[in-house]
Amino acid sequence: MSEYKIIEIKKSVYENNDKEAEILRGELKEKKTFLLNLMSSPGSGKTTTLKRTIAALKEEFSIGVMEADIDSDVDAKTISETGAKTIQLHTGGMCHLDAGMTRQGLDNIEAGEFDFVVLENVGNLVCPAEFDTGASKNAMILSVPEGDDKPLKYPLMFTISDCVLINKIDTKSVFDFDDKAVVQRIKKLNPNAEVFFISAKTGEGMEGWFNWLRKQINDWNK
Amino acid sequence: MSEYKIIEIKKSVYENNDKEAEILRGELKEKKTFLLNLMSSPGSGKTTTLKRTIAALKEEFSIGVMEADIDSDVDAKTISETGAKTIQLHTGGMCHLDAGMTRQGLDNIEAGEFDFVVLENVGNLVCPAEFDTGASKNAMILSVPEGDDKPLKYPLMFTISDCVLINKIDTKSVFDFDDKAVVQRIKKLNPNAEVFFISAKTGEGMEGWFNWLRKQINDWNK
Numbered sequence: 001m002s003e004y005k006i007i008e009i010k011k012s013v014y015e016n017n018d019k020e021a022e023i024l025r026g027e028l029k030e031k032k033t034f035l036l037n038l039m040s041s042p043g044s045g046k047t048t049t050l051k052r053t054i055a056a057l058k059e060e061f062s063i064g065v066m067e068a069d070i071d072s073d074v075d076a077k078t079i080s081e082t083g084a085k086t087i088q089l090h091t092g093g094m095c096h097l098d099a100g101m102t103r104q105g106l107d108n109i110e111a112g113e114f115d116f117v118v119l120e121n122v123g124n125l126v127c128p129a130e131f132d133t134g135a136s137k138n139a140m141i142l143s144v145p146e147g148d149d150k151p152l153k154y155p156l157m158f159t160i161s162d163c164v165l166i167n168k169i170d171t172k173s174v175f176d177f178d179d180k181a182v183v184q185r186i187k188k189l190n191p192n193a194e195v196f197f198i199s200a201k202t203g204e205g206m207e208g209w210f211n212w213l214r215k216q217i218n219d220w221n222k
Numbered sequence: 223m224s225e226y227k228i229i230e231i232k233k234s235v236y237e238n239n240d241k242e243a244e245i246l247r248g249e250l251k252e253k254k255t256f257l258l259n260l261m262s263s264p265g266s267g268k269t270t271t272l273k274r275t276i277a278a279l280k281e282e283f284s285i286g287v288m289e290a291d292i293d294s295d296v297d298a299k300t301i302s303e304t305g306a307k308t309i310q311l312h313t314g315g316m317c318h319l320d321a322g323m324t325r326q327g328l329d330n331i332e333a334g335e336f337d338f339v340v341l342e343n344v345g346n347l348v349c350p351a352e353f354d355t356g357a358s359k360n361a362m363i364l365s366v367p368e369g370d371d372k373p374l375k376y377p378l379m380f381t382i383s384d385c386v387l388i389n390k391i392d393t394k395s396v397f398d399f400d401d402k403a404v405v406q407r408i409k410k411l412n413p414n415a416e417v418f419f420i421s422a423k424t425g426e427g428m429e430g431w432f433n434w435l436r437k438q439i440n441d442w443n444k
Contacts (some may be wrong), residue, residue: 042263042347042376043368070348072374093378095317095348123375125264126292126317126346145367145390146265152294153345154264156315168367174393 004076004086007108012100021099024134031112032221037135042123044143045167047075048200054082056210061115066105096127099134129157136220139163144177151185163194170199226298226308229330234322243321246356253334254443259357264345266365267389269297270422276304278432283337288327318349321356351379361385366399373407385416392421
């Protein structure tokens, strides 16, 4: 059973995004809905990671997913096959989502019905880092093929992420990637960031990430 | 001998970017300077591709390189070691360069002195596609690890690129990547796009790209 709505997101009318994000976060807290903002470059494995995450957590939590993309609905199709309620958000060329845009998605998916909602943000390491979506927590994925120098080049994204997943560790034999260096670079920007090394393809190393998420969701929804 | 200036780019004052881009392109044509706008996701191999390209073409053409980044100067350091004149452009958080911003870089590098100038754009498949930089030609890199579905998800980038390099073909054994499907998806958006399969790491398949570039530079500078 794979079905999902496609929502065309409108530009926000709010002038103060930070204020709007705080209001949205407060409402989500009250509804006991944990919102995760998941960010990364194009092709680093957000959708595959999400698929495994839903499979691992769907007996414990009710889960909704908002797939944001410039165009297409390939990700919404994939995710809806997990059985999680899914909607596709089209940003109409915009490179990120702010709190007002996120609210349009949450209203459409009826977020209050879920314990856990994921916003899969637009594939981009620059713009999404600059706009608070109102999420409870931010997570990002850096994949091994992208290189261990990315925290140097996109520092804001690593600074605002509560959790960094280093994905595609199954491909390490064909890339030069320095685990120790990448962790040092992340921690220098953001000493509190949790870092997990995973392969969303094989499932390796994902238990730490699931446990981190379980704790965040349970703490938020208390 | 590795040295380079770091230029802090200011926001453009021009209201009509398309018009400004046309003016800039006309000036470059008159000076016989071919400007290539090179775009891609973070970590797809722009800098490694550029290093090999400079090594292959530096006896034939005088080459200047402008490395654009949100922050850091790791790429400018790498490229300056090739001997090509290099400057680092810092965009101050902005996710792309428009024609006015490109002009600031060209003035700084004294572009008129070169046959061939490369603008390595910010790593991003969304915003750079929306702004004409005034370049003679646009090229983009899609790397195998990012997946063959990217033309579906970031169609504008593939539509405006004259040449698409599929990089990291040396890693194909560890990824599911459909060569035929990706070419079909690119050609559907942009029937005139040239597509080359390369490995900037091993050098495989790069001769076709070098020849394409040679022809573009020679035609422009006639």
